[in-house]
Every structure is written in structure tokens, then in C-alpha cells.
Amino acid sequence: MSNLEQTASSVAFDAAQPSDNAVSRARTVQFEIGRRGLLLLSWLAPVVLLIVWELLAQAGWLSPQVLPAPSKVLRTAFKLAASESLLNDLGISLLRAIGGFTIGASIGFALGILVGFSRIAEAAIDRSVQMIRAIPFLALLPLVIVWLGVGEAEKIFLVALGVTFPIYINTTLGIRQIDPKLIELGRVQGLGTLDLIRRIVLPGALPSILTGVRYALATAWLALVVAETIGAQSGIGFLAMDAREFLRTDVIVLTIVIYALIGVAADAIARTLERRLLAWHPNYGGAR
């Protein structure tokens, strides 16, 4: 109903027949078109780029050895998907990511809770963790390979390593940022320690923890790409390295696109989580 109305008024506006009593209405419609126009414009550049790329490739100006046409990449995607090898490799990569993420997030969260609550745990743990954090975790890769070889353990370990720190840091930060007055209120209301954590500490720390989750998703993905590029027998990264030997740039580009898409999907999941869990928060939830 309101949709119909909107269409009708925007048509009237397009036809440039503003009536006096519809001036304010027209202004809001114009604002909406402005926003839609901007959205369109923001998509224009990438689409044009893609078309130019396609045309250059079709015209033979771009060697397929350097960059295959987008349409060729798409066809390769369908072909590989039909043979199931693509889905298989994708599944393996996702399993590694999820496994590593779960392990790393659990450790980071547990340590974060411990350090956030206990001064003793903070004194005992925090400095060491901060020192390890100063190492770019990918620099540990050669050492990890010496320890664990190039099997699944090494890949999951690397992902977990990349995930642990952002979760740890944001969990401790979130707990420290909780208003002590609310903790005091919890005590006044007679909450036990467990209820205090459940009703006040965790919800208060949640925005920070979810920020950590978003960072962690990005580092998990980066860790996976690196781990799979070095000595993998399966997975998206293996697909890329295998394709490299045969100069199959279409497959390589396809793997890059898949990495990107999964990165985008992970971020979308994190955002949805924030919107759902932080409905109360003026900066996240749309709830009124």
C-alpha cells in the first residue's frame, strides 16, 4: 500500500508536476531518489570496470595468461562446481576456518574472562599475552611448520592463533569498561556471582566482544589463505597453487573471488549478530 503510494508520487515527481500541497512530500521523494542515485553511482564504477575488463579480454588486448575474461572465470566456476571438486575444496577450507576459529575464540574468550575478573590472573597472564601479540602471527609460520608439519594441525593452529588475540583483547577490554555502578547495583539487588556475570558483566562486555569477533573473522581468513598456500593437498588455496603450475589463471582468479565472497559473508554474519544481540544499543540495533 505505502509502496504503491511511493511509486505513484515518485512518478508524479519524475513527470515534473509538483502541486503546492505536495511540496514537502516531493522533497522527501527527491531525497530518496538522491539516495538511490548515490547507491546506483557507487555500483557504477565496479560494473564499468568489469565490462571494460571483459571487452579488453575479448578483444585480445589482455592475454588470458595474465588475466582471463570474467565470463571465462564464471564458466570455469560452473565447470568446477559440476565436477564437485570445487565444493569439496570449499568445504574443506570452511571446516579448517570454523575449527580454528572455534578453538581460538574459546581460548581467547576464556583467558579474557579470567583476566577481566581476576587481578591475579591479570598479573600472571596479561603481560605474556601482550608480548606474544606483538609478534605478527604469520611470522610464526615457519616455526609452526617445523612443529606440526604441513598437515591439518598446522592450518588449524595458525587460524586459532590469529583468532585468539583479538577475542582475548576485546573480551578483557569489554569487561573493564563495564560501569562499576552497575556491578554495585547487582550486589544491591542481591545477585550472586554467577548471576552478576550472566546479567551484567557479559551483556555489558558484549559490544566489545563482538567487535573482537569481527576482527577475528578477518584474521582467521587471512591465516587460512596463507596456510593453504603453503603445502596443502586440498582446499581453496590448494586449488590456486595447483592451477598456478598449469598457468590456469581463470582458476586462480576464481579462488580469489571465492575468498573474497566468503570474507564478505563472514562480515555479514558478524553484522547480523551485532544487530540481533545489540538491539538495545543505540549504535547497533535499529530498535526504537
Add this chain to the structure above:
Amino acid sequence: MTLHVAPSSTAASPAVVVTHLCRAYGSRVVIENLNLRIERGEFVALLGESGCGKTTLLRALAGLDPVDGGRIAAPRRPAVVFQEHRLLPWDTLWRNVALGLQVADVRERAAAALAEVGLGDRLDDWPRNLSGGQAQRVALARALVQEPELLLLDEPFAALDALTRIRMHHLVRELVATHRPGVLLVTHDVDEAIALADRILVMRDGRIAFEHRTSGARSIARAELLAELGVVASHPIPA
């Protein structure tokens, strides 16, 4: 006559009895040998210069701070309303009111308490959608739903505008008449104390220095209280 029927009580039973209470921060003694008794259903206002130790006393009664000497005998954990509403922003109003409530029908009880403060239609709303006065009303509901025998109020209306404050006075008087807890109200506002309290205390030098039962001539009480607080009125006060 009273709504509250205690099994073995005959006359008034105390909501709290404080004897020889002492409290110091380092070497600075804030409360020294303070005695205080508040009956159930009695409304006591506590006045005193800024920094004289009113909040310190209230926090000691609430069990939030340790004491250095003396005894506080309260039958049950008191309920507290602070100057800030202290609502949990991540919980809806009814969940805020129900915080720490241990009964079977938590939501119904919280709903009833919210209805009492005139917010019965906002059960599932968020605290951030409330005005200052509404938020303070929820805090009041959260304190009263616990059915406390002692209700501690630390300048709960200080941040409200004059009109809202008057409405809150009416509401508090009604609620206290219904639930009949002993009340200790810390305030800076002499008129608020006169309007609400059965008994007004002035704190000075770490103890209760002056006590006044409100009955009869209110303007006299006002002048006397202001004098006790070290304020000399330059204008005559209209009756």
C-alpha cells in the same frame, strides 16, 4: 490498621537499628558514634552539608561499604535507589525491575510494580527510550518489587526538574503508604524533606546533630532547619 502483619510484633518494629557506628577513610573520620533507629513504615529524611557523610552512612546501611565500628541491625537486605537510575541498558524494563527477584511469576510481579509507577504499558521497552523521571520511576519499582523493610534513597530526585520532582513526591508518598517500608531519604532539599518525611535528621560532625518531627507549623520547621544547616535566610519565606 497497618497492612503489614508481622507474626510476633506488637507495636512498631524497627526496619533498622544503628548503634555506635564509626566509619573513617584513612585518617579522616566521617561517621563517629552515630545512633539511628528507623521504624517500619516511618519516613525519615536526612539533611546535612555536602561532604558531611550522608552517602557514607547510606552505603554502610546498604552493606556496600565496610564499617569500622558499631552495629547495624537490619532484618533483611535493604533496597536502594541511587541518584542515577542505574538501569541496565541491555534489559527491557520488566527485566530491569525483575533483577534479582526470586519468585515464580517474575514477569507478573515486575509488571505489577511497573503499573504502580504508571509504566504498565512499557514492559518491553528499552531504558534508553525513557525520560529522566520515567527512568527514576522504574528504579523505584525495581526497589519496591523486592518488598524491602528498609528503603534507602540517595538524592533520587536531585537530577529531575521541579515539576517532575513534585510528581515523584506524590508517587513516593503513595507507594510508601502502600508498602510501608522504613525509608531513609538523603536530600539537599529542605522543602522535599518537609513534604515527605515524618522525621527529619540533620547530620553534622559524623553524627545526628538535630532531629525534628514534622507536625504542625511547617514554615517554622523550615527556618529552624535552615538555621541548623548554617543557612541564614535573607528573605522572609512566604507561607
